[in-house]
Structures are given as C-alpha cells and as structure tokens.
Amino acid sequence: MSETTRVLIVDDSPSMRAMLTKLLSSDPAIEVIGAAPEPHAAREMIKTLNPDVVTLDIEMPGMDGLSFLEKIMRLRPMPVIMCSTLTARGAEATIEALRLGAVDCIAKPSGNAQEMAQHGALLRKMVKAAARSSVRRAPAPPAQLASSGKLRDVVIAIGASTGGVEALFSLIGALPPDCPPVLVVQHMPAAFTSGFAVRMDRDCRVKVVEAAHGMTLQRGTVYIAPGGERHMELVGGSSGRIRLLPADPVSGHRPSVDMLFRSVAPLGSRGVGVILTGMGSDGAMGLRAMRHAGARTLGQSRESCVVYGMPRAAFELGAVEKEVTLSAMPEAILGLCRL
Numbered sequence: 001m002s003e004t005t006r007v008l009i010v011d012d013s014p015s016m017r018a019m020l021t022k023l024l025s026s027d028p029a030i031e032v033i034g035a036a037p038e039p040h041a042a043r044e045m046i047k048t049l050n051p052d053v054v055t056l057d058i059e060m061p062g063m064d065g066l067s068f069l070e071k072i073m074r075l076r077p078m079p080v081i082m083c084s085t086l087t088a089r090g091a092e093a094t095i096e097a098l099r100l101g102a103v104d105c106i107a108k109p110s111g112n113a114q115e116m117a118q119h120g121a122l123l124r125k126m127v128k129a130a131a132r133s134s135v136r137r138a139p140a141p142p143a144q145l146a147s148s149g150k151l152r153d154v155v156i157a158i159g160a161s162t163g164g165v166e167a168l169f170s171l172i173g174a175l176p177p178d179c180p181p182v183l184v185v186q187h188m189p190a191a192f193t194s195g196f197a198v199r200m201d202r203d204c205r206v207k208v209v210e211a212a213h214g215m216t217l218q219r220g221t222v223y224i225a226p227g228g229e230r231h232m233e234l235v236g237g238s239s240g241r242i243r244l245l246p247a248d249p250v251s252g253h254r255p256s257v258d259m260l261f262r263s264v265a266p267l268g269s270r271g272v273g274v275i276l277t278g279m280g281s282d283g284a285m286g287l288r289a290m291r292h293a294g295a296r297t298l299g300q301s302r303e304s305c306v307v308y309g310m311p312r313a314a315f316e317l318g319a320v321e322k323e324v325t326l327s328a329m330p331e332a333i334l335g336l337c338r339l
Contacts, residue, residue, distance in 0.1 A: 004028075005131040008051035009035040010042040010068075011083065012060045019109055020055060020083065023120035030127060037061075039068035046076070052131040053079045055123075056102070058093045066096055073101040079130035081123075083108055091195045098165035099199070103130045103306060107189060129162055129279045133306045144205065145174050145330055151337045154180045154272055155217065155238050157264045157290070159257030161187040161278025163306025167326055168276070169200065172222055174330035177205045180272075180337055181217040183225070183234060183242070183264070185257045187278065190228035197224040213244040225255040233263035238270050251282035257310070261286025264295070271295035272336050274329070275320065277305040281313035288319035296336040297321045300329065 007030060009020050017035040024030045033049050036042035038060050046054070054072070058065040069080055082097045082105040084090040094105045104126045109119040156179070160167060164186045172182070188196060194210045200222070201208035209215075211223040211232055216239070223242060225232035230244040232255050243263075250256035257275070261283060264271045273290040275283045277300055291297045299311040299320035304327070314320050324332045 005030045005128055006033045006049070006052045007031065007127055008033060008042065008045055008049060008054045010039065010054060010060070010065075011035070011057040012037050013057075016057075016108060020123070023109065023116070023123055024127060026120065027124045030124060039063040039065070042068070043071075046072075046078075051078075053081060053127050055081045055083045055127075056097075058082065058084045058090055058097070066093055066100070069097055069100050069102060073135075077101065077135045079103045079133050079135050081106060081126055081130055091192045092199070094192055095165065095196050095199050099169050101135065101166055103133050103135065104162050105189070105192065107191070129307060129309075133163065134308075135306060143174065145176055145334055150339045151178065151180055151334070152270070152339055153238050154270045154337050155234060155264055155267055156180055156182040156272045156274065156333060156337070157234075157260050158182060158184045158274045158276065159186075159260065159278070159283035159287075159310065160184070160276035161280065161282065161307070161310060163277035165196065166306070167300070169203065170326055171276075171329050171333075172200060172206065172208065173204050175204070175206050175334070177220050179206060179334070180219060181238075182206070182222040183211075183232065183260055184222060185225045185232060185255045185260045185283075187253055187282070188227050190226065193224055193227040200224070211242050211244065213242065215242045217241065225260070227255070229254065231255045231259040233259060234267075235263070238267060251285070252280060253282050257283030258286035261290050265289040265293040268294035269296075272333060273297040274299075274333060275311050275314045276300045276326075277307055278310035279307045280309050283310050284313040284317045284319055287314045288317045291319050291321060298329065298332055298336070299323045301325045
C-alpha cells in the first residue's frame with residue numbers, strides 16, 4: 001500500500017459522491033481514485049484501480065450494497081466502510097454489513113458546516129484506519145460451547161471498536177445460555193446499537209439486550225451499551241445493576257471501554273475483562289485497573305484482529321494476562337469462569 005490512501009466511492013447519488021469526494025480529498029494523504037454509481041461499475045473499477053479502501057452505500061440499483069459486500073469479502077477481501085442513512089432499515093442493513101466483514105460504518109453527511117466538518121474529520125480518520133486494517137475472509141463460526149461445569153459468580157466485560165461487530169457475533173454466538181452476565185461496549189453510532197442488540201439476540205443462544213439505566217444483571221444475558229451521550233458502568237457488584245452516566249467522553253469515546261472496565265475492577269477476581277479488535281487505546285487503562293485488582297484479562301491476538309490497536313495498547317501496558325485468537329476466545333473466557 002502506498003503512503004497515500006486510495007479510495008473508491010460507491011454511491012448511486014451524484015451529489016453524495018461529490019460530497020464524499022470533497023470531504024476525503026481535503027486531506028492530502030487521501031486520494032479519491034474513482035466514484036461508481038452502482039456495484040457493477042464498482043467491480044470493474046476495483047479490478048483496474050486496486051483501491052486501498054471502498055466506501056459503500058447500502059441501497060443502490062442493480063445490486064444492493066449487502067450483496068456486493070458479500071461478494072467482495074468472499075472473492076477479494078478488502079477494507080470497506082459502509083456509508084448509510086440513519087433510518088431503521090439503514091441501521092439494520094449496516095449491522096448486517098458489519099457482520100459480513102465491513103470494517104466500519106458512518107452515517108451519510110448532512111447538516112450545517114460545523115457538522116459537515118466533524119463528519120469529514122471522522123470519515124477521514126476511519127478511512128486511514130481501514131487502510132491499515134487486516135481484512136480476511138470470514139472464518140467459520142466457532143462451535144457453540146456447553147458450560148461444561150459449574151461457572152463462578154463473575155461478570156464478563158468486553159470492549160471493542162473497529163472490526164468488533166464481526167468479532168462479537170463470533171464470540172457471543174458461541175457462549176452457552178447459562179454463561180455469566182456480559183457487559184459490552186462496542187464503539188458504534190447511537191442509531192445502530194439497538195438494532196445490533198436485536199440482531200445478536202436473534203442469532204445467539206444467550207439473551208442480548210441494549211442496556212438501560214437500572215437494569216439488574218442476569219446470568220445468560222449480554223448487555224450492549226447504547227451509543228450516544230452516556231457511559232455504561234456496573235454498580236453494586238456481580239449481582240448489581242447498570243448505570244448509564246451522562247458525562248464527557250473518556251479516552252475519546254462515549255460510551256468508553258475504560259469507564260466500563262474501571263467500574264468492574266472493584267469486583268477483583270470476580271471480574272473477567274476482554275479487549276477485542278479496535279482502533280486507538282480505549283480500554284487499556286481500565287483493563288490494567290481490572291488486572292491490578294485481581295481480575296482475569298484477555299486480549300485478542302494480533303493475527304486475528306482487524307485493527308490491532310486497542311489490544312496492543314492494553315498488552316503494552318501490562319493489562320493483558322494472555323492473548324488468544326478470536327476463534328479460541330469463547331473457550332478461553334469460559335475457562336476463566338469455571339470453578
């Protein structure tokens with residue numbers, strides 16, 4: 001890959017193609033090498049131009065974005081960022097795209113000049129991170145695990161960002177119905193977290209819900225932190241409840257993985273912390289606090305990460321007790337939960 005990140009835009013709207021081109025081209029380290037109105041044209045442009053990153057719309061003529069993404073990930077895996085409308089239908093499709101292997105998602109730009117500038121900055125950051133990501137054909141889903149013995153009274157806390165949706169479908173999908181309660185912070189726009197929880201609940205044996213303030217923890221339930229204006233914390237120990245706290249971003253994020261991990265740290269040995277694929281360092285300090293308090297901690301291995309950013313930061317801080325591949329992560333977690 002060259003020093004300049006080469007991007008292909010795929011969107012059926014001429015005005016949106018022009019807007020995305022303008023937002024991306026304002027960075028001299030990003031070059032928009034083409035803009036396709038639909039997947040068939042995009043397929044030929046991918047063959048001839050060999051882009052580093054593709055931005056992809058969901059709804060397009062001829063072939064929808066999901067069908068095209070599935071073909072890309074099966075035939076020529078490469079970094080794809082979904083650029084979707086914030087409708088309920090668009091959110092559901094975006095979650096499916098992330099499950100299929102899209103690196104990240106972003107809403108289509110709109111609004112005033114200030115909002116456009118913020119959107120452009122985020123999009124450029126995503127594109128640069130995607131260009132450095134390690135995208136592969138999706139692995140076979142792991143075997144669903146039995147609890148295989150009595151499980152301790154613990155709380156599992158998981159943090160993820162770029163590439164995390166695909167990883168979480170794989171990991172959570174393998175857990176048994178009687179697993180300890182699981183708290184998850186996945187960096188994701190607010191419009192998508194509810195649909196993410198609904199889709200995971202449909203696909204997994206455990207119950208998956210979007211967390212709400214005051215919910216009490218139940219065995220066999222996964223709680224997804226809602227995106228937006230609040231952090232998710234645990235209060236009251238392993239049989240406690242969820243607190244959604246309005247506060248400034250921490251480690252650049254809201255909700256923050258660091259905030260979740262720090263709230264679980266007081267459990268000591270009754271906490272299990274897991275840091276998955278993601279850009280940046282959110283979660284590293286919190287996972288170190290958990291480990292220092294006596295919790296067991298795991299990090300996703302470099303070779304199985306889409307972006308080895310958050311796990312690397314945590315490993316370099318000494319926060320990770322052991323690194324394991326994504327396919328081995330469900331059994332590794334259950335192993336730490338068994339008596």
